[in-house]
Amino acid sequence: GESVGLHLPTLSVQEGDNSIINCAYSNSASDYFIWYKQESGKGPQFIIDIRSNMDKRQGQRVTVLLNKTVKHLSLQIAATQPGDSAVYFCAENQNELRNQFYFGTGTSLTVIP
Amino acid sequence: DSGVTQTPKHLITATGQRVTLRCSPRSGDLSVYWYQQSLDQGLQFLIQYYNGEERAKGNILERFSAQQFPDLHSELNLSSLELGDSALYFCASSRGTEAFFGQGTRLTVV
Numbered sequence A: 001g002e003s004v005g006l007h008l009p010t011l012s013v014q015e016g017d018n019s020i021i022n023c024a025y026s027n028s029a030s031d032y033f034i035w036y037k038q039e040s041g042k043g044p045q046f047i048i049d050i051r052s053n054m055d056k057r058q059g060q061r062v063t064v065l066l067n068k069t070v071k072h073l074s075l076q077i078a079a080t081q082p083g084d085s086a087v088y089f090c091a092e093n094q095n096e097l098r099n100q101f102y103f104g105t106g107t108s109l110t111v112i113p
Numbered sequence B: 001d002s003g004v005t006q007t008p009k010h011l012i013t014a015t016g017q018r019v020t021l022r023c024s025p026r027s028g029d030l031s032v033y034w035y036q037q038s039l040d041q042g043l044q045f046l047i048q049y050y051n052g053e054e055r056a057k058g059n060i061l062e063r064f065s066a067q068q069f070p071d072l073h074s075e076l077n078l079s080s081l082e083l084g085d086s087a088l089y090f091c092a093s094s095r096g097t098e099a100f101f102g103q104g105t106r107l108t109v110v
Helices: none
Strands: A010-014 A019-024 A032-038 A045-051 A056-058 A062-067 A072-077 A086-093 A101-103 A107-112 B005-007 B010-013 B019-024 B031-037 B043-050 B053-057 B064-068 B074-078 B087-094 B105-109
Touching: A010 A019, A019 A086, A019 A107, A032 A062, A032 A072, A045 A056, A045 A062, A045 A072, A072 A086, A101 B043, B005 B087, B010 B019, B019 B087, B019 B105, B031 B074, B043 B064, B043 B074, B074 B087
Parallel strands: A010 A107, B010 B105
Antiparallel strands: A019 A072, A032 A045, A032 A086, A056 A062, A062 A072, A086 A101, A086 A107, B005 B019, B019 B074, B031 B043, B031 B087, B043 B053, B064 B074, B087 B105
């Protein structure tokens, strides 16, 4: 679903389906991006990263796609599991020398068993 | 376990008060970052320290200040607290491009 006001964007998927979470970043000069997963009551955990000289990077069950033309990132989760339920954030490193990470609003993923 | 330790986990205080949040980074990490996360919001970058020196400032209020000590632990000081300062405050550390986050301090201002 779409977000309004202060609420996080939400996405509900059936267990076993693939999930796609999108993120628009702000700075065309950003050269490094990370996806984080935040479970309730916990700090963000690193999932996967990608540098701006790449369009795609694959991990275990996750793939990140980068479209620099439209400043867009997506995280694809294959065969989504209940344990994937969390809030997902993309972070852009706006200055590699200083490692300033700026986070997007986040998307709340709910996996329906 | 990310290796980043934050204390306390929970803090309840009254408006107008001052609190100090503490962060111990991962061993060997020189950079420490502070973020604020309000309810159902993203993480707002507050400030970054690198080896004891302030490196970058984000949306940090003048009522807030931070420092990083010679042993690399960091403290975030929040003063003249307001109800709107209630949030989760996260510390992260890095030695390269990836930041590792602590479990956060939940601050409630009443």
